[in-house]
Amino acid sequence: QVQLVESGGGLVQAGGSLRLSCAASGLTLRYVAVGWFRQAPGKEREFVTAIIARGGSTYSADSVTGRFTISRDNAKNTVYLQMNSLKPEDTAVYYCAAAFDPKPPTQNVYDYWGQGTQVTVSS
Numbered sequence: 606q607v608q609l610v611e612s613g614g615g616l617v618q619a620g621g622s623l624r625l626s627c628a629a630s631g632l633t634l635r636y637v638a639v640g641w642f643r644q645a646p647g648k649e650r651e652f653v654t655a656i657i658a659r660g661g662s663t664y665s666a667d668s669v670t671g672r673f674t675i676s677r678d679n680a681k682n683t684v685y686l687q688m689n690s691l692k693p694e695d696t697a698v699y700y701c702a703a704a705f706d707p708k709p710p711t712q713n714v715y716d717y718w719g720q721g722t723q724v725t726v727s728s
Contacts (some may be wrong), residue, residue, distance in 0.1 A: 618697050656684065
């Protein structure tokens, strides 16, 4: 049984940083694409960033490019989302997701999802 568990969310002031973790069981993350998505109240879930299995290429939404970084620790079977220079508009529930070959990795086509972690950025 595949399980993804996010952690690391919380309350931070604008300009601050947080690092989210996505730990997996029942699935080896180095062999799949892992994406981070977020959903703010009253809005649709949106793509944030993703890392694919082969080559480790990454994709990011324009709104987070230069501020957010996705990375993978194969030894810990965990994917991280480092978020810097946070803005109030980054406030949302953040979800990690995994899939073997999502096409494209920037869309909501993933097979496995975590329960989400709340990120709140105060102004």
